[in-house]
Structures are given as C-alpha cells and as structure tokens.
Amino acid sequence: MFWKVESRKEFLVAESANMDLMQLDGELIDSLMSYADKIDQKVSKLKRLAQELRQPLEAAKGREEEYLGNPLHSFPLIRHMYQDWQYLAEFMKKPVGEEEIGFLRKKLPELPWQAETEEATVYIFRIAETHGMMPWEMANGLIDNVRLNSTLSALDCFEVAKLYFKWGYFKQALQWISISKTRLQEEYSGVYEVLGMSGQDVALLQARCLVELDLRDVALELLVKQPDLAEHSTSWLDQFEAYPHMTVDSPPTLGEDFKRLCRSSFSPKPSKLHCRYNSTTSPFLILAPLKMEQISLEPYIVVYHDILPEGDIHQLIALAEPRLRATLAFTEDKSDSVFGAFLPFKDMNSSGEPVLDRLTQRMRDITGLQIHQRNRINIIKYGFGAHYAARHDFFNETNSETEGYGDRMATVMFYLNDAPNGGATVFPRINVKVPAERGKVLFWYNLDGETHDVDPKTVHAACPVFHGSKWVMAAWIHEYDQMFIQPIYREGKMKH
Ligand SMILES: O=C(O)CCC(=O)C(=O)O
Ligand SMILES: [Fe+2]
CATH class of the missing domain: 2.60.120.620 (q2cbj1_9rhob like domain)
Known part of the structure; x- marks a missing residue:
C-alpha cells in the first residue's frame, strides 16, 4: 500500500477546512445581500425618478394644450427631454455591485472543485450501499436506524441522481430524481434555475433513465407534459435510443x-x-x-x-x-x-x-x-x-x-x-x-x-x-x- 497526500481533498475530511468553507459561505452570502441591496437601491431610485418624471404628464392630462401654453411648463419639458434622458441612459447602463461580483470571482478558486464534490457524492453512495438505505431514507436523514437531524435538498438529490446515472444505476437514479422533484417547490423553480437545475434538465435525465430501462412510452408521456420539451419529445427520445448511455468508471465495490x-x-x-x-x-x-x-x-x-x-x-x-x-x-x-x-x-x-x-x-x-x-x-x-x-x-x-x-x-x-x-x-x-x-x-x-x-x-x-x-x-x-x-x-x- 502506498500513501499519497492530496491537499485539495481537505474539505472531505478536515472539520477545520469545512469550517473555513462555512465561514466563506457566510461571507459570500453577506456579499450577495449587499449586491442585492445595491440593486434594490438602484431600483428604488429609478422608481422614484419615474414617478417624479410622470408628475407633469399627470398634471397635463386632458388639458395638454392649455398646459403647454404656460412657459413654466414648456421650458421644463424641453430641458427635461434634452437633458434628463441622457443622464438616465448613463445611470441605467452603470453596472451595479461590481465589487461584490469581483469578490465572488476572487473566491471561486477556493471553493470545492468538481472532483471533490463528486467524491462527497460517492460518500453518500457508499453509506447508502453499506447500510442498504433507500434513497428516500438517506434523503430524510435516516441511516442504519439513526435519525440525523438533516435532509437533502432538491439540488443535492439531483446531484446524487446524476452520479447513479453516470454509473448506469438507472433505477436508483430515477428514485433520486423523484425525491428531487418532490422537493422542488413550484414557487422556487426560478431560483433553482439560477442554480443550474431547471425542470427541463430534470425531465430530460428522467426520460433518459426511462429509455435506458426500455420504458420509452413512459418517457414520452413525461416529456409531452413538459411545455418546453413537448414539441421535440420524440426526437429527444430517438436521440437517447441512438446514443445509449456509456458507463464511465464504476462505483466503489463493497463486499x-x-x-x-x-x-x-x-x-x-x-x-x-x-x-x-x-x-x-x-x-x-x-x-x-x-x-x-x-x-x-x-x-x-x-x-x-x-x-x-x-x-x-x-x-x-x-x-x-x-x-x-x-x-x-x-x-x-x-x-x-x-x-x-x-x-x-x-x-x-x-x-x-x-x-x-x-x-x-x-x-x-x-x-x-x-x-x-x-x-x-x-x-x-x-x-x-x-x-x-x-x-x-x-x-x-x-x-x-x-x-x-x-x-x-x-x-x-x-x-x-x-x-x-x-x-x-x-x-x-x-x-x-x-x-x-x-x-x-x-x-x-x-x-x-x-x-x-x-x-x-x-x-x-x-x-x-x-x-x-x-x-x-x-x-x-x-x-x-x-x-x-x-x-x-x-x-x-x-x-x-
Ligand atoms: O481504522 C481502522 O479501523 C482500520 C485501520 C487499519 O487497518 C490500519 O491502519 O492498518
Ligand atoms: Fe490495517
């Protein structure tokens, strides 16, 4: 047996590294909030301006001619039209929260990489396999008769599903997807999309697993219900059949x-x-x-x-x-x-x-x-x-x-x-x-x-x-x- 020290995997084992990660997460969330606040400030400034700019129009409503006959009305209109919109164009164009975006970009290399995330997902697999846990038990924090005070989110479950799919475990992948879907609350679907999980992605992976299990009809039923996929559903399925999933590497074997x-x-x-x-x-x-x-x-x-x-x-x-x-x-x-x-x-x-x-x-x-x-x-x-x-x-x-x-x-x-x-x-x-x-x-x-x-x-x-x-x-x-x-x-x- 040989030993090799892998410093990048620290997140997986060292509490201190995970503690640093949690602290960084906190800082990034604070920065995200400050980014949102800055956008908020811009939005309320814009709304206030729009309201103010609309006032003369409101005042003139129905008596425009008379209104403009007054030079104290026509002059401001001309000045406003000449000047204000140019400034507004500048203001609208001005980027918001560059500092926060810069902070996030700077921190990205310190965050876990794909290999580490996959390894952490493998840990979930290993524990589920070792203890013969069903996906819903794992997702609800039940392991080997011990109830942990934690659950996996829609995104977490989707990630686990992708790993099972990668290894060619289509039935388990489907189970994980279905848990993921039940956790994907409607009102948050827009939020999840930002995080790389759209209803479309989920449906496509689900359909792909079904095709691999020779359940094309079920897959079709699923895709036609998906507004953005319905039109091309058969061509998706044809593609899945033409290019069956190639299993890349294999899960750890546990005797x-x-x-x-x-x-x-x-x-x-x-x-x-x-x-x-x-x-x-x-x-x-x-x-x-x-x-x-x-x-x-x-x-x-x-x-x-x-x-x-x-x-x-x-x-x-x-x-x-x-x-x-x-x-x-x-x-x-x-x-x-x-x-x-x-x-x-x-x-x-x-x-x-x-x-x-x-x-x-x-x-x-x-x-x-x-x-x-x-x-x-x-x-x-x-x-x-x-x-x-x-x-x-x-x-x-x-x-x-x-x-x-x-x-x-x-x-x-x-x-x-x-x-x-x-x-x-x-x-x-x-x-x-x-x-x-x-x-x-x-x-x-x-x-x-x-x-x-x-x-x-x-x-x-x-x-x-x-x-x-x-x-x-x-x-x-x-x-x-x-x-x-x-x-x-x-x-x-x-x-x-
Ligand atoms: O941690 C254990 O239970 C086993 C460790 C071991 O086998 C070893 O260090 O040789
Ligand atoms: Fe040993």
Whole structure:
C-alpha cells in the first residue's frame, strides 16, 4: 500500500477546512445581500425618478394644450427631454455591485472543485450501499436506524441522481430524481434555475433513465407534459435510443460481508472466548494488569479496554489535528480509496512530545513486541463517509519496507474516540466486528506467530463513518524488530 497526500481533498475530511468553507459561505452570502441591496437601491431610485418624471404628464392630462401654453411648463419639458434622458441612459447602463461580483470571482478558486464534490457524492453512495438505505431514507436523514437531524435538498438529490446515472444505476437514479422533484417547490423553480437545475434538465435525465430501462412510452408521456420539451419529445427520445448511455468508471465495490458486518443489525455469534486480566505479556503488566478480551484465536486478535488516559487522548488529538492531511491510500488493485486524514508519526514526532513516547511504550506493554517510532505509526481521522477498504496489512512481497524491517507481522490500533455511527473495524472473512470505542486497543497478528506465514484471514476494513468522525492511532509492527525477543522461528510454507 502506498500513501499519497492530496491537499485539495481537505474539505472531505478536515472539520477545520469545512469550517473555513462555512465561514466563506457566510461571507459570500453577506456579499450577495449587499449586491442585492445595491440593486434594490438602484431600483428604488429609478422608481422614484419615474414617478417624479410622470408628475407633469399627470398634471397635463386632458388639458395638454392649455398646459403647454404656460412657459413654466414648456421650458421644463424641453430641458427635461434634452437633458434628463441622457443622464438616465448613463445611470441605467452603470453596472451595479461590481465589487461584490469581483469578490465572488476572487473566491471561486477556493471553493470545492468538481472532483471533490463528486467524491462527497460517492460518500453518500457508499453509506447508502453499506447500510442498504433507500434513497428516500438517506434523503430524510435516516441511516442504519439513526435519525440525523438533516435532509437533502432538491439540488443535492439531483446531484446524487446524476452520479447513479453516470454509473448506469438507472433505477436508483430515477428514485433520486423523484425525491428531487418532490422537493422542488413550484414557487422556487426560478431560483433553482439560477442554480443550474431547471425542470427541463430534470425531465430530460428522467426520460433518459426511462429509455435506458426500455420504458420509452413512459418517457414520452413525461416529456409531452413538459411545455418546453413537448414539441421535440420524440426526437429527444430517438436521440437517447441512438446514443445509449456509456458507463464511465464504476462505483466503489463493497463486499457483501463487509456490508453485513458494518450494519447495526449484525450481531456476532456468542464466542467461547472470554475476558480476562492480562498480566503476562510484559513486565509492566505484572504491576498493572490490563482488561483483555479475546476476539479470535486464529488469527490471534485481542482487544484491551480502558487503556488510554483521557489526558493523553486529548493531547494526541490536539497535536495531530492541525497537521492532518487528506490522503489517498493506494493498493495494487484499487487506486482511489480516499479514506481520511492521515498523519505519519515521524511528522509529529519531530515535536518531541512526551505523550508520543508514553503511547509507544503503552503499545510495547500491550503487545510485548518491539515498536520503533519510525514512520510506521499513523494517526487517521475518518470524516463523513470515509472508510478503509478491505485489505491486509502484510505485504508478502519484497519491497523497501520489507527488505529493511521484514513484513508487518502485527498491528496495534488505539481508538481515540467513540465512533458509534459506522467506523467499526471489521474482519469480513472471520465474521469479526470491533466497534470503535474510546480508549480501547485492538491488537492482532497478521502472520503466524511461529512460522511467520501470512494469514489471509486477517483481511480487514473500516466501516464508513456516517455521523461525526473517528480517530485511530495505528502501528504496524515489523518482523525484524523482534529479532532479539522472539528467538523461535520456523520456516513456513507461504513465506516470500
Ligand atoms: O481504522 C481502522 O479501523 C482500520 C485501520 C487499519 O487497518 C490500519 O491502519 O492498518
Ligand atoms: Fe490495517
């Protein structure tokens, strides 16, 4: 797996970036209001002028000849006609609110780009898919039995519909369009048109989806009802048939087991494993035994509870937050799984904070293994919709990391906050789900303890977070670092 830092995707993961975005939105709205006020002022000036200019005409009504016989009437008329209209032409031509337009133009490059907006739409898709939510449930803020205090607007739903259409999911696209239409209130249709969503666009996308689903008749019925499309409705449909939709790229694939485990409806079978106090892994534990829960024996997976002191968590998050960068994680087969903000430990370690030493020591105590503060410790923050696609932590191949330190034989992960809405770590092959709970530590071996054969059953993923965020600190523990503490080593079958 490779990491790539993508600074433009910040909006998707960093609350601070979104906060900046909200603040900018506020400034732009203020500027829009001031633009409207300026137009208002011009309009009322013009109306007042028109009223004043009309007065002599009103006074003369029905007795024009007599009226104009008075030089104090005819002179003003001539002067007015010669002078005033020239000035008025100038005044009418004068642009209004140039400053505000300039401000908006200047800010446009700071706003999210299309790629980011699409990515955010993909998050909606991923959450809907993972939790098997119907479009209307998502649009009403119902996710995995949790009711969020928010809804999606007509424009939002239309954007999601376009994404489903792009991927060739015509039925879902139609559902999203129909929600969008019900949210498109008549009185606001003019407003929506300004924002790039006309009734015509909606009807055409709807008709196109219907044609793709071999429902030309229904599509025709729809278009003839649309005043601006009725006349050419058949030629639209002919065109849609002649040029069927070409599916461009594909939606992220989410395994069935992944989805099943991520849902709150999943309840694990009672296991024969149990909880106990561990006081044997390292000398430290004799003094301070830790509450340990066995999750699986093969592969070996355990959870420790109540490990991290509040103060350390606070310090760590405070240290990491300003340094987080939006990140893309690359694997060989999947190149685009953005999953959150990420901070390599070495970037943070330069600050020489004692909390980092304390936490690394804690990891050593828990695992009984050697952990070095190189760049193998990461802090990850998952924002809305962010997840971690299923993969193993071992490489089972020769690369610069395995050559130098051996493979990633074990993983230890601290949950730094409660993430009750999504965010669990799941091992789809062995039906294991570990909810993200503050202060908990998850530890597992990726390789067989004796032979160091890779264990494909350790494939794991992080469920998308659909409300709030999830913070973890994870360390990959390497084989060669254990050289002096693990003398027993038998050659395995599957070793690279
Ligand atoms: O965040 C999680 O639950 C999984 C993270 C993980 O697998 C890793 O960092 O290796
Ligand atoms: Fe992992």
